[in-house]
Amino acid sequence: MNKISIGLAIIAFFLIGFSTAAHAQKNEVKDNACVGCHTMTGATKGILNDWSMSKHAANNVTCNSCHAADQEDKDSFTHNGRLITKTPSPGDCSKCHPDQVKQFNAGKHSLGWTKMEATSRYKAIPEELRASMCEGCHNIGKVYADGSAGKCDSCHTRHLFSAEEARQPEACATCHMGPDHEQIDYYMTSKHGVIFDIDRNTTRAPTCVTCHADGGTHDVSQGITLGTVSQGAFISDRNSGNDYVTSPDGIVMRSITREDFNSGRTTMLSICSRCHSESFARDVLERADEIKRQSDAKVGEAIKIISDLYNDGLLDPMPENRPPNPVTGNKLTLTGHQTYSNTSGIEAQLFEMYKYALIHAWKGAYHMNPDYAHWYGWAQLNLDLDKIKAEDRRLRRLAELEKAQEAEKTGTKAKVPGFEAFAAVIALAALVSIILIRKRR
Ligand code: HEC
Ligand code: HEC
Ligand code: HEC
Ligand code: HEC
Ligand code: HEC
Ligand code: HEC
Ligand code: HEC
Ligand code: HEC
Incomplete structure (x- = not known):
């Protein structure tokens, strides 16, 4: 036995010995059996190791607290005599974390899967390839067998489930990268990212979650206006809500009302103005709005041509x-x-x-x-x-x-533009020269 497994065995022993029924589970199986056998057999060692360092382990939330399943659960299977699932859902987390799940559902992350499934680019990819492509990021809104949506291990990875890990910009990097939404690089090489990188001190420089998860909220859509996902939005007082519509430039995007714009902007500015003057920050964001408008117009020109x-x-x-x-x-x-x-x-x-x-x-x-x-x-x-x-x-x-x-x-005369004019000039020149020659005689 190496040091880690000895440590794990001790933890397992501790849990077996002191487990109270504080977190009663669906199928009422004693939690410690999972940890005990996995420790003994060395099964899923990395998972056990991560879990043992988590607040869950410290609070007696064990494998079965999340993995226990009911007969009617569509994704359940029997494992060593116990009904479990390989895919605990936000529905499972919500038993103990109802607020986070509610906030998550209010933001666009929860729509990641359904939005993806609806697009032509998804449908155009051979089915057997999709899991390694679009789905690898859009599973942030994964829809589970129990109907709940959201992959909670996207930012605080399993099985450490650490809040501190999720606060780091790197937690967002796997998905918010690439040529169509490179937020990780926009941020890391901005003045904000550079200051953060130097001393990783969030009182001086904002991180992704400073601006997008203020106060620890799981609704990342707060404070977003024209700059929403995909091609963004435009202000329209007729179409409101989050519909996709054709913008005046011919680009398919969302429309938002003036009121929604104002309230989102006020939220974002309240974050900037913890460090900057509000007028400084307002100018910066209004300039970005204007860059969006003028850039959209360039694409509008191209759409017209095509x-x-x-x-x-x-x-x-x-x-x-x-x-x-x-x-x-x-x-x-x-x-x-x-x-x-x-x-x-x-x-x-x-x-x-x-x-x-x-x-x-x-x-x-x-x-x-x-x-x-x-x-x-x-x-x-x-x-x-x-x-x-x-x-x-x-x-x-x-x-x-x-x-x-x-x-x-087909035999008809070629209608090259200018041909008639050219012929007329030649004919005229010929006529003039005939007249001139005649005159000389
Ligand atoms: C008697 C020993 C034993 C017990 C008890 C046990 N496991 Fe396991 N478990 C294993 C071993 C060994 C593996 C790896 C081989 C395998 O996949 O079956 C495993 C694999 C797993 C897997 C991966 C299954 C897959 O198909 O990929 C999950 C999830 C799991 N265990 C969860 C649990 C949970 C939750 C409990 C408690 C309810 C539990 N285990 C209890 C021994 C055990
Ligand atoms: C706080 C809830 C929670 C606890 C506690 C928990 N898990 Fe998990 N587990 C999850 C989630 C969430 C997933 C990923 C679900 C998905 O893929 O959609 C997962 C996935 C897994 C998987 C399959 C994926 C993989 O990486 O192989 C195994 C195996 C597993 N857990 C084993 C365990 C074992 C063993 C324990 C106890 C030491 C444990 N889990 C404790 C929530 C939990
Ligand atoms: C049986 C109850 C229970 C379940 C189910 C549960 N948790 Fe927890 N969770 C806890 C407790 C207890 C804590 C520790 C709270 C504390 O320290 O204040 C915690 C803490 C956390 C933390 C904060 C860790 C930190 O570093 O501060 C995260 C993140 C978390 N849980 C995520 C999840 C996710 C995701 C799921 C579902 C996959 C889940 N939990 C399922 C009880 C649960
Ligand atoms: C697993 C992939 C994944 C991770 C990790 C991830 N995101 Fe996202 N994020 C997405 C997807 C996909 C969308 C678009 C969802 C949609 O609208 O369908 C999105 C959208 C957003 C939006 C736009 C919301 C809106 O209303 O327009 C913000 C802001 C955001 N994410 C912030 C973050 C932050 C901050 C982190 C890290 C703490 C993060 N995301 C981690 C995949 C991810
Ligand atoms: C986009 C990234 C992201 C996703 C996805 C995410 N979280 Fe979090 N979570 C965070 C961040 C960041 C924090 C730390 C918040 C803070 O205290 O600043 C956190 C903290 C937590 C905490 C600890 C709260 C506290 O006050 O200590 C719990 C519990 C939690 N998350 C549960 C969940 C659950 C459940 C889900 C799935 C519905 C989920 N998280 C999905 C980023 C995420
Ligand atoms: C200093 C604050 C700040 C930081 C730090 C920040 N953002 Fe943003 N983010 C914004 C603003 C401002 C918008 C546009 C708001 C609007 O629509 O009015 C935005 C918009 C977004 C959007 C919607 C699409 C877009 O780019 O306009 C996503 C996704 C996003 N941010 C993700 C991230 C991620 C991931 C990080 C970290 C790598 C991050 N942001 C860091 C302020 C910030
Ligand atoms: C690297 C991770 C990643 C991959 C791969 C990826 N996406 Fe996304 N997708 C995101 C993120 C992050 C956003 C939101 C950020 C933004 O728009 O600024 C997003 C936004 C979207 C949106 C806009 C959602 C909305 O609410 O308007 C759609 C639709 C979409 N993606 C579909 C797809 C499809 C289809 C594929 C595969 C062909 C794909 N994505 C591949 C990460 C990814
Ligand atoms: C946690 C504090 C903090 C927050 C919140 C914050 N910033 Fe900053 N910002 C800084 C610091 C520090 C600098 C570096 C100043 C320097 O270059 O000397 C900076 C630099 C900038 C710069 C670079 C140019 C310059 O001359 O300063 C811009 C633009 C900027 N911030 C805009 C914003 C906007 C807009 C928001 C809100 C969406 C915001 N900041 C939120 C701390 C913050």
Whole structure:
């Protein structure tokens, strides 16, 4: 026996000896049997080790407190004579932590799974691959057999379940990264992240949870306005709530009311103003709002160009000549349910523009990161728009040439623009020279 297993055996002995029925369980099996046998057999050693250092172990919350299952639980199975589940749910946590579960349900994390399942990009991925892709992050809103949603071990990992671990920015990093929502890097290289990195002191510099889980709330949606997930939101006094609608720029996003905007902004500013003057912070956030508006307009220009090409039948290939979008079918689909496969070249360019560059511009700005806002964001956005304009001109020129070629093939005179004018000038020149020659004679 090594030191760890001796330690665990002692803990197990302690638990066996002193377990009170403080946390009565569903199937009333004495908790200590799980720890005792797992310690003895060395089964799931790492899990036991994590658990033994947790507040749960210290408070006699053992394997069975979470893993016990009822006959009617859809995910239950018999394990050494006991009915257990491999996937304890927020429903199980809520017996002891009802407030955290309630707050979690009020925020968007709880929608992570259902939002994902509804999108075309999810449906377009072969089923057997999805678990290692979208689902690996969107399981933050995983829906369990008992109907409860939310993977509580996303930030305080099992089986340590430490509040301190969840307070660190790294706890958010696995999911809030990548070209379409790189919050971890926006933050870590912002002035805030740099100060935090130097002395890991949250009284000087804010972390993710300072701004997004104020007072320990599990509702991360508090204080979010235009900068909400995905393509963000725009203020509309007609459409309200969290519906996806088409914005004035043609981008599919949410609409929020002016009142919701004001109340969210007030919440966020109350956090900034613990360290900054409120007017300083307000200016910073209003500048980010403006970056969002102007960046959205750039993408709006690109959407207009592609829609015009579609109306003129010039996309290559046209949506009706490619496999249907899993949600919208053979319609032109830009942003929202737009896919990155079975598309046309110019739409693929728009995909990168709206999903990556646009995002860096304004999400970078909301996280006080000048470089993401500018080089990865605004600069790239402008370059992408120029490439889309060039592709538009190329497609239109090609279409003219093909039309001319077609006309030639079918015998009709090629209608190259300017040809008539050119012919008229030649004819006129010929006429003038004939007159001049005649005059000389
Ligand atoms: C008699 C010994 C014994 C007892 C009692 C016991 N376990 Fe286990 N458990 C094991 C061993 C050995 C393994 C690893 C091999 C396996 O998967 O069966 C294991 C595996 C597991 C697994 C993983 C199962 C899988 O299919 O991946 C879970 C979850 C688990 N135990 C939980 C519990 C809980 C909760 C209790 C108490 C209700 C418990 N165990 C009681 C010996 C035991
Ligand atoms: C505070 C609640 C809680 C306690 C206590 C707890 N677990 Fe878990 N356990 C979970 C959760 C949550 C999951 C992950 C559920 C999911 O994947 O959706 C999990 C998953 C597991 C798994 C499968 C995943 C893996 O990593 O292999 C095993 C095995 C397991 N637990 C064993 C144990 C054992 C053994 C104990 C006691 C030492 C224990 N658990 C105590 C909540 C708990
Ligand atoms: C049987 C009751 C019970 C269940 C079930 C339970 N817990 Fe706990 N939990 C506790 C107790 C008791 C504490 C210690 C509270 C304290 O120290 O104030 C605790 C503390 C915690 C902490 C704070 C740890 C820290 O570092 O301060 C977290 C996080 C936590 N639990 C998460 C969970 C999650 C997630 C689940 C479900 C997978 C769960 N708990 C299920 C009773 C439970
Ligand atoms: C397991 C992956 C995962 C982890 C870990 C994670 N998130 Fe998220 N987060 C998501 C997903 C997915 C969404 C989008 C959910 C949706 O709207 O469907 C999201 C959305 C958000 C939002 C936007 C809420 C809104 O109303 O627009 C905030 C803020 C947020 N997370 C903060 C955090 C913080 C802070 C942490 C770390 C303490 C964290 N997240 C950890 C996956 C994760
Ligand atoms: C997005 C990351 C994240 C997710 C997901 C998450 N938590 Fe937490 N949790 C935290 C943070 C951060 C803290 C520390 C809050 C504080 O005290 O500042 C915490 C603290 C806790 C505590 C200790 C509270 C206290 O006052 O000591 C409990 C209990 C808890 N969480 C339960 C849960 C449960 C249950 C779930 C699933 C519904 C869950 N957590 C999901 C981030 C998360
Ligand atoms: C100094 C405060 C602050 C810190 C620190 C911070 N954020 Fe934010 N976050 C914001 C603001 C401000 C917004 C936009 C608010 C709005 O919509 O008005 C935002 C928005 C978000 C969103 C919605 C999408 C977006 O980017 O606009 C997510 C997700 C998010 N933050 C995650 C994180 C994560 C993860 C971390 C840590 C790696 C973090 N934030 C650190 C202030 C902060
Ligand atoms: C690295 C983790 C990760 C992966 C992989 C991932 N997502 Fe996300 N997703 C997130 C986070 C984090 C957010 C919210 C942050 C933001 O938008 O700023 C999000 C946001 C979303 C949203 C917007 C939700 C809303 O409420 O508007 C949808 C839809 C979505 N993802 C679908 C998918 C699909 C489909 C896939 C796979 C094709 C996928 N995601 C892959 C982490 C991930
Ligand atoms: C816990 C304290 C704290 C909170 C909360 C906080 N900041 Fe900061 N912030 C700092 C510190 C310290 C600096 C570094 C000042 C320096 O560069 O000398 C800083 C720097 C900045 C900078 C870099 C530029 C500059 O000249 O200072 C901006 C922009 C900024 N904060 C905006 C915000 C906004 C907006 C919020 C709220 C969403 C916020 N901060 C919340 C402490 C905080």
